[in-house]
Amino acid sequence: MQRLSKAIPIFQPKGLTKNVLKASSAQDLLQKLGFVKKSQSGVFQWLPLGLRSLRKINQIIRQGMNEGVNGQEVALSVLSPKEIWETTKRWNNNELFKLKDAKGAEFCLTGTCEEDITSLMKNYVNSYKDLPLMVYQIGRKYRDEIRPRGGLLRGREFIMKDGYSFAATKSDALELFRDVNVVYERIFQQLQIPVVKALADSGEIGGDLSQEFHLLHNSGEDTVFKCDACDEVSTMEKCEAIPVQEGKHLGKVAVKYALTTDHSTLICFYFPEGRELNWNLALKSMDSDIDIHLKDVHNDKILEIYKGELDDEMFACIMRVMDSRISSRSDFPDFPLTKYLKNNFSQLDGVPLVNAEDNEICASCGEGHLHGSKSIEVGHTFYLGTKYSGPLNLNFTDKDNIKNNTLVQMGCYGIGVSRLIGAIAEIYKDDLGLNLPSSISPYLVSFCVPPGDAESGTYVQLMNDLANISKLKNEIMTQFPSNTGLGGRITLSHSIGIPLCVIVGPKSWPNVEIEIRSPLLLKRKEPNWVGEYAIFHDQYNWNVIEENEKHPEKHIVSAAHLSDVISILLKGL
Incomplete structure (x- = not known):
């Protein structure tokens, strides 16, 4: 007789309710559910x-x-x-x-x-x-x-x-x-x-x-952009965007100071106030000739370092780099140096310098618009x-x-x-808990019976029949906290994302219920079991109740053919 894999009840949650599950964040659920x-x-x-x-x-x-x-x-x-x-x-x-x-x-x-x-x-x-x-x-x-x-x-x-x-x-x-x-x-x-x-x-x-x-999800702390023309996807740090209309920002302009790697030149990056400087684009504009170790240093400190290495402020070398969103009509801050030679002063115009925003133009193709997602x-x-x-x-x-x-x-x-x-957990959380893909669900099947009935000879035989399915080796959850009723066991099974929940109780016997809890099975246009259901519907006494707001998709089948139907459903996992 094959041994069944069993969870350890001491680590399993107790007293779960639908309100608790619904109100918990995904990260809280992982703790409350014993992951x-x-x-x-x-x-x-x-x-x-x-x-x-x-x-x-x-x-x-x-x-x-x-x-x-x-x-x-x-x-x-x-x-x-x-x-x-x-x-x-x-x-x-x-x-x-x-x-x-x-x-x-x-x-x-x-x-x-x-x-x-x-x-x-x-x-x-x-x-x-x-x-x-x-x-x-x-x-x-x-x-x-x-x-x-x-x-x-x-x-x-x-x-x-x-x-x-x-x-x-x-x-x-x-x-x-x-x-x-x-x-x-x-x-x-x-x-x-x-x-x-x-x-x-x-x-x-x-x-x-x-x-x-x-993984795209609103809870993410990253942003990726996709072009609706060339379909290129890039992260915020790598995305280069062209403004819909260049030079149209007439408001205040922010500046970030930097130094070349040899500290011989002061670089002034100008961009619209309220936008964030993209250091990858800044490095690209200067062909990487920037002391990147100073990128998080305050402007005042940058000026102090630069002036400290100058013999005479008159001979300062200055490079101004202008974001493509601004123009000479924009509201610039005061320039930090009062004396310099025009021959030592240079300027780059029309350079993308800031993080992209929705609907700006993709620099890769020059045609499509960018759309960001968390x-x-x-x-x-x-x-x-x-x-x-x-x-x-x-x-x-x-x-x-x-x-x-x-x-x-x-x-x-x-x-x-x-x-x-x-x-x-974030992308598959729902009102019942964690609706996990079968690939990472702790178990593939749970076997839920009323407390005290687990040792019944009939139920033990059913469990052993399931355990003999090769795909279910060590994949059946049979142990629950002893003081948890049948309803609580079903709730626990659904909350931890077990794809197939087998429910055996005296009210339905000799039929058995199988509730499906699997995003892969439920979101398919044509469920994997439909063809075989048409063939074996009568022989297995097999009926299906579709998913609704109150319960997941439910299959009712003769206990004698439970293993047959489970084997069919497992093909879709």
């Missing part, structure tokens, strides 16, 4: 139901990485030495948790592992014959968020899949980058979630090519080039047998695993 428990700001303990969902996501990711790009799984330490972070000039990142051991050696808790994986691979990559190579891991990461928010969406400790590619040439590296993006699309399809791909900024990770995967980032891929292999000296013997001659070309690829659960 996670917050231990402190931005830190969560994972409970049995949450762990089951996590493991399902991890398995889909592993399968995708192993089969799609021949990935090799590792598990790196979360303790990373200061020295390698100093080598890549990332130790001063204020989001790193830092600590010292008893001997005074300094470490950080890894928020990302480019330094560690590059150092590790120096032991194993020696020749071009060792390449290309893909390595990945799934584990905990740490970020010292000052204000963690959104529950699992932005925590101080989180679970992440991070992968790293190593190639002999740039073309090989870019091919791997494209291959992983295809694998990521496949992973998200298997997770049954509607992601959009967006051109993205590489940020602190580095590199000059990256792509993000987003979103949650769940994946990010980067082509890194030699950003890390260079400073950490990861090189190899090339085809000409010249040793240590060529740097390895790298890429990195992340999926926020714990964030995925928080994001999916």
Whole structure:
């Protein structure tokens, strides 16, 4: 006899009501329903139901990485030495948790592992014959968020899949980058979630090519824009917009000061007051010749630094960059320098400098209008080039047998695993709780009987029949808090997102009810079971009550044919 997988009742919620479920946010529901428990700001303990969902996501990711790009799984330490972070000039990142051991050696808790994986691979990559190579891991990461928010969406400790590619040439590296993006699309399809791909900024990770995967939802803290003509999708940071009418902003103008990398020139970025400067566009306008480390420094401090390095203010070099929305008729602030030579003064006009807004024109095609949507980032891929292999000296013997001659070309690829659960909870929350895709639901089937009846011989036989369905191995939830009645058990099953709820009670016997709780099954135009229902309707004594405001879709079937109908319904999950 096959053993049935059982939840642990001590972690299951008690006293759930429809009002409680309806009034709770998705992140609160994950706690109330026993997926996670917050231990402190931005830190969560994972409970049995949450762990089951996590493991399902991890398995889909592993399968995708192993089969799609021949990935090799590792598990790196979360303790990373200061020295390698100093080598890549990332130790001063204020989001790193830092600590010292008893001997005074300094470490950080890894928020990302480019330094560690590059150092590790120096032991194993020696020749071009060792390449290309893909390595990945799934584990905990740490970020010292000052204000963690959104529950699992932005925590101080989180679970992440991070992968790293190593190639002999740039073309090989870019091919791997494209291959992983295809694998990521496949992973998200298997997770049954509607992601959009967006051109993205590489940020602190580095590199000059990256792509993000987003779930569109109003609760998201990111924004992606889509052009209604060319269909290009990009993040706020990467989106370049042309105003509908250039130079028409006649109101007040804001200015942000910057310095060139050698601090020889003061750069003045002018843009409409109330709009936000986009640093990617600012860097593009100056061909990246900006000291980006000063981007968050106040204007007064920038002027102080600049004037402090001038021998004579008269010989100041000034570059004014004008956003395309403003013109000479706009209301400019006072200029900060009173003495300068006209020959040292230059100006760029008509440059897009600010974050895009709805209905502005897409700069990529010059025709379509941009439309923004709030979103949650769940994946990010980067082509890194030699950003890390260079400073950490990861090189190899090339085809000409010249040793240590060529740097390895790298890429990195992340999926926020714990964030995925928080994001999916957001987009699939409804009045009954969490309407999860079957791919991450803790169980596929719940078996609900009145308290005290679970040991009945007839009911045990029904459970064993279900357990013998291969797809249901360890996927049937049978245990509930002992003081919870049949109605409470059904409510609990629906609230934690179990797709199929089998209800067995004396009033309906010898028939059994199956309530469907699955966005994938319910939103199809043609349910997967319709054809077989027409064939077996009479034989199985099978009737269907469609979903309405009071209850989910319900299938009523003879107990003798419960396993047959469950097998049919499972085909659509």
